[in-house]
Amino acid sequence: MTQTDHLFLAVCDYPEHVPEDRWRSYARQQRELGLTFVRMAEFAWSRMEPRPGEYDWAWLDRAVEAYHAEGMRVVLCTPTATPPAWLIRAHPEILAHDTQGRVREFGSRRHYDFASPVYREHSRRITWAIAERYGQHPAVVGWQTDNEFGCHNTGRSYGGASAAAFPDWLAARYGTLDALNAAWGNVFWSMEYSGWAQIRPPNLTVTAPNPSHVLDYARFASAQIRDFQAQQVAVLRELSPGRFVTHNFMIFESGFDHYEVARGLDFATWDNYPTGMLEFFAPPGTAEEVKLRYARSGHPDLVSFNHDLYRCLVKAQDRLGREGRSSPNGFWVMEQQCGQVNWAPHNPLPADGAVQLWTAQAWAHGADVVSYFRWRAATMAQEVMHSGLLRHDETPDRGHAEVQRLDATQFPTGNVSARVALLHDYESLWILDEQTNGGPTYWAQTLAYYTALRSLGLDVDVLHPDDDLAQYVLVVAPALTLIPERRLQKLQADAEERLFVFGPRTGFRTESGCAYKNGQFGHHKDFFGVRCLNFESLRPGLTVRVGDHQAAEWTEGYELLGNATALTTYGSGPLRGQVAAVRNGNAVTIGAHAPGLIGEILQTLAAEVDLTPVLLPEGVRSSRRAGRTLIENWNPEEVQVSADAIHAITSSGSSEALTLAGTSWHLL
Ligand code: GAL
Numbered sequence: 001m002t003q004t005d006h007l008f009l010a011v012c013d014y015p016e017h018v019p020e021d022r023w024r025s026y027a028r029q030q031r032e033l034g035l036t037f038v039r040m041a042e043f044a045w046s047r048m049e050p051r052p053g054e055y056d057w058a059w060l061d062r063a064v065e066a067y068h069a070e071g072m073r074v075v076l077c078t079p080t081a082t083p084p085a086w087l088i089r090a091h092p093e094i095l096a097h098d099t100q101g102r103v104r105e106f107g108s109r110r111h112y113d114f115a116s117p118v119y120r121e122h123s124r125r126i127t128w129a130i131a132e133r134y135g136q137h138p139a140v141v142g143w144q145t146d147n148e149f150g151c152h153n154t155g156r157s158y159g160g161a162s163a164a165a166f167p168d169w170l171a172a173r174y175g176t177l178d179a180l181n182a183a184w185g186n187v188f189w190s191m192e193y194s195g196w197a198q199i200r201p202p203n204l205t206v207t208a209p210n211p212s213h214v215l216d217y218a219r220f221a222s223a224q225i226r227d228f229q230a231q232q233v234a235v236l237r238e239l240s241p242g243r244f245v246t247h248n249f250m251i252f253e254s255g256f257d258h259y260e261v262a263r264g265l266d267f268a269t270w271d272n273y274p275t276g277m278l279e280f281f282a283p284p285g286t287a288e289e290v291k292l293r294y295a296r297s298g299h300p301d302l303v304s305f306n307h308d309l310y311r312c313l314v315k316a317q318d319r320l321g322r323e324g325r326s327s328p329n330g331f332w333v334m335e336q337q338c339g340q341v342n343w344a345p346h347n348p349l350p351a352d353g354a355v356q357l358w359t360a361q362a363w364a365h366g367a368d369v370v371s372y373f374r375w376r377a378a379t380m381a382q383e384v385m386h387s388g389l390l391r392h393d394e395t396p397d398r399g400h401a402e403v404q405r406l407d408a409t410q411f412p413t414g415n416v417s418a419r420v421a422l423l424h425d426y427e428s429l430w431i432l433d434e435q436t437n438g439g440p441t442y443w444a445q446t447l448a449y450y451t452a453l454r455s456l457g458l459d460v461d462v463l464h465p466d467d468d469l470a471q472y473v474l475v476v477a478p479a480l481t482l483i484p485e486r487r488l489q490k491l492q493a494d495a496e497e498r499l500f501v502f503g504p505r506t507g508f509r510t511e512s513g514c515a516y517k518n519g520q521f522g523h524h525k526d527f528f529g530v531r532c533l534n535f536e537s538l539r540p541g542l543t544v545r546v547g548d549h550q551a552a553e554w555t556e557g558y559e560l561l562g563n564a565t566a567l568t569t570y571g572s573g574p575l576r577g578q579v580a581a582v583r584n585g586n587a588v589t590i591g592a593h594a595p596g597l598i599g600e601i602l603q604t605l606a607a608e609v610d611l612t613p614v615l616l617p618e619g620v621r622s623s624r625r626a627g628r629t630l631i632e633n634w635n636p637e638e639v640q641v642s643a644d645a646i647h648a649i650t651s652s653g654s655s656e657a658l659t660l661a662g663t664s665w666h667l668l
Helices: 020-032 058-069 085-090 117-134 160-174 177-184 211-239 258-262 274-281 288-293 300-313 316-320 354-364 398-404 426-434 442-455 485-494 522-528 595-608 643-650
Strands: 008-012 035-040 073-077 140-145 244-249 268-272 331-337 367-373 420-423 460-463 474-477 499-502 530-537 543-546 549-552 554-560 565-569 579-584 587-590 620-625 628-633 639-641 658-660 664-667
Touching (some): 008 331, 020 058, 035 058, 177 211, 211 426, 274 300, 354 628, 420 442, 442 460, 442 595, 474 595, 499 595, 522 530, 522 587, 587 595, 628 643, 628 658, 658 664
Parallel strands (some): 008 035, 008 367, 035 073, 073 140, 244 268, 268 331, 331 367, 474 499, 499 587
Antiparallel strands (some): 530 554, 543 549, 565 579, 620 628
């Protein structure tokens, strides 16, 4: 049972890391802190099965009982992120290969190839064993599969089992080598194949591999993860009825199609480390000034983009159809940073108030449960520099104090009802990033639009382009560079009822990753109302004038078709005089990577569809859920939010100006 009427708090704990005499007292302290759920057994395979076929459940029985006795509800994990040494030495073919073709050795985690038939069998076997043991235990409310698919660049393996399985996957997709050679354009540089076995993963090539080859390898690898997990989910469904099954996805993980992998889960969860995220995952080109300003809090939009993605990842109809296993609005934060992390280039302590701010933000974006990572800081191995709610010496750390002061009952669960959708698609991500051509990455381009929307106080659902768009009045598709024919028809139909905004490089690629023979937008130039004449990437410092704004990194210039109208034109550079942004009926296309222009156009369009956009101060964000509005200040210093802004974002008549201390939030 996980239905909740307000936000619940939880923790990740590792009983196998501490003496048994701690278990009961840790559980009691967790309860006293107001925590409800505990996630455990995540990487504990070497303790569950110390030798082949020899299971030891006694310790885990006692651990589950200890937490149960104190009233904690348990989320168990399949331990497959960490196949033990005996298994690897008996079956080294389980190991994955890196992009250099080297074996990724035993000695940390995630050292397996999703395509390995041997590993699939052991994954099914250990999942069966743990689910058989605990599937009906009264303390166990749900399951997490594995841990963070794709973490440490493990989404794709470039040798061994994956290399062996790839040709068969291609044969099933294309049928004939002629079809594959044509789809990839292999006549270029004499890359044509005359036998399936000749095809290898797209690594170690002299210069860049064929992007179509890379795209299909990404699709193939994603399908391996999907199938690997589906096998576990089937076992858990059979042996643990009534419990939820989820996976803890990662920050901006790009190695697989999350929509494909999430299918079959009850809801998504993700792991939220805001300071590490800013240091490690901020798009290239993020200004040093921004990294400094938000060093102790993380950037609000990097974090909330992931909330909005994972909230919407598992479709509502899948989620709500299963009584008792659903999380009402859609997701948990399975791991929430509560002190310094250990894996970014720099790992500062969070600002005072940051742990509460992160928790409140997660709730406002739809989280039903926020689970802190981890209970006690690890005293051994790779993560001794990482914090927990307790210090190494078991005294409460700074995050603990913030959680203690937080009253989670003030955060009611219920819907986030965004009227703006942002469309996101992994195939576009893969092919765009394979050939950025010096322009912004997929995430950078996507985030430029997302940040513009969030700066205007708008709630955003991040959706797949094939999702139902009925509830939205404004749909923003920042970087859909690969739009198959059937999808474009769907989007055209959607655009009859709502406004659409597209970014540069839209519709440039065919389904196999080539350029359209008749140029960008293929057969749909009439829908966009333009023909692209030229595109270019710009080195840092080289900018182009566009209306009152400056474009950086990427520009493309259009010629108008039919009744389309120019919103603005380029004012300098070789594209001077060409159209930089165009409107054709309900479709707006922006060809310049110019944050100021993007913000201006989105503000005008949002007002046109009655969304009351208002430009919030730098670092201030607002979110609405269940009739409440959260206002967040991510700046280190105090800010004022004007009465007009408060009025626009609450739409509730509330119109008192607000002063927010640095790194703080206010609930209206
Ligand atoms: C996550 C991972 C955890 C732990 C944590 C440290 O990515 O799921 O197991 O390593 O990072 O921040």
